Amino acid sequence: MFKYFIPVIVFFALAGFLVTGLYKDPTAVSSPLVGKPVPQFTLPKLWDNEIEFSESEFAGKVSLFNVWATWCLACRQEHPLLVELSNSKVVTVYGLNYKDEISEARRYLVEHGDPFEASAVDATGRVGIDWGVYGVPETFIIDKQGVIRHKHIGVITQNDVQLTLLPLIRQLHNESM
Amino acid sequence: MNRACSIVLGFGLLICITVSAKPLTAVSDFEDRYHSILNELRCLVCQNQTIAESNADLAKDLRAEVKKMLLEGATDSEIIDFMASRYGDFVLYRPPLKPRTLLLWFGPFIFLGIGLLVLALVLRSQRSVGSMPLTEEEKMQVNAILDKSED
Incomplete structure (x- = not known):
């Protein structure tokens, strides 16, 4: 009798794998x-x-390092959240201006607000390679020792901030130097 | 005299050709290495292309980086390690053998084994059915059917 259930079990196992695959983002490596x-x-x-x-x-501090560019439309979407995070002083926000025009980048920050304590200018994208950047925007959370603790690929949403970034940042604040 | 001259000239030409051929093979060696490395690396922007095929900006940058490293005398494995340490094992079209990738490497053989096992079991059970002798009742049934068809 049991052997008639084997195909059913195999079906549900396979379906289980496929369903979890549906909800995974293949671009997030x-x-x-x-x-x-x-x-x-x-x-x-x-x-x-x-x-x-x-x-x-x-x-010596918990930092958020955001890879951005004016040509990156998705960056505009998350920009208000970065401004908000920066204003709340919960984390020091730094930027990596990636393969961009300096004058454009400055104008953009004047227009949309500048959340960055400082932005590094990576005009050629060479430093981006060392950071493993492949899709702007990307966001790194760095602890007090300067160790990368989290990498977020793509746009940050309010959900990401509340559920992932802020809890991690608070945890890192509590870690000793 | 004329003949000796042409022989000398011929040898001279031969030497010229072999000498000039040497840097040529070095260049093609270099190009072979360049292309084989590019074909080992996945472009993360368009994930089903190598960085040799992809037109993405990042692929262009990475091609330039591979070329630069080759010119600086890096070995193939140094370049592959450079990429894997930044972008992860996912960039390698030939994933390394690690505890995490054991299933990836040997999974197909496990499934093949399961398939063969099932096949063997099915074949054996069929053979044992075939060799079972008929009971008296079954023989009578068979004879009845045969008689009917002869009518």
């Missing part, structure tokens, strides 16, 4: 950088080309 120190780099800052932005900027 887990980054090997999570759990590792931030890559070393030196880039000019957006508002003052003379000043260098390097990985030492992240030391």
Whole structure:
């Protein structure tokens, strides 16, 4: 009798795998950088080309590092959330202006508000390669030791902020240096 | 004299050709390596293309990076490691053998084994049915049917 149920069991097992596959985002590839120190780099800052932005900027505080560009439409969508996060002072927000025109980038921030403590200018995208950037916007959460703890690929939504980012940021604040 | 001259000239030409051929093979070696590396790497923007095929901006950047590293004398495995350490094993079209990828590598063989096992069981059960002798009652039934068809 049992053997008549085998196809049914196989069907439901297969269906189970396919259903979970439906709700997974194939473009979100887990980054090997999570759990590792931030890559070393030196880039000019957006508002003052003379000043260098390097990985030492992240030391001693919980930071959010957002890869953005003016040509990236999805970035405009999440921009108000970054401004809100920055204003709430719960986390220091930094930016990586990726393969962009400096003048355009400055105008954009004047127009939409500047959530960034500082933005590094990566005109060629070379530093982006070291950060494993493949789809702007991307957002990294970095702990006080300068270790990448989380990577978010794509637009940040209010849900992501409330359910993932803020709980993690609070947890990282409580970690000792 | 004329003949000796042409022989010398001929040899000279031969040497010229072999000498000039050397850098040519070096260039094609380099190109072979370049193309084989590009074909090992997945473009993360359009995930079912290699960075050799993809027109995405990132693929262009990565092609330039591979070329630069090759010119700087990096080995093939150094370049592959460079990419995997930034973008993850997913960029490798040939995933490494790790505890996490064991099922990926050996899963097909497990399924093949299960298939063969089922096949063997089915074949054996069929054979045992075939070799079972008929009971008296069944023989009578068979004879009855045969008699009927002869009528």
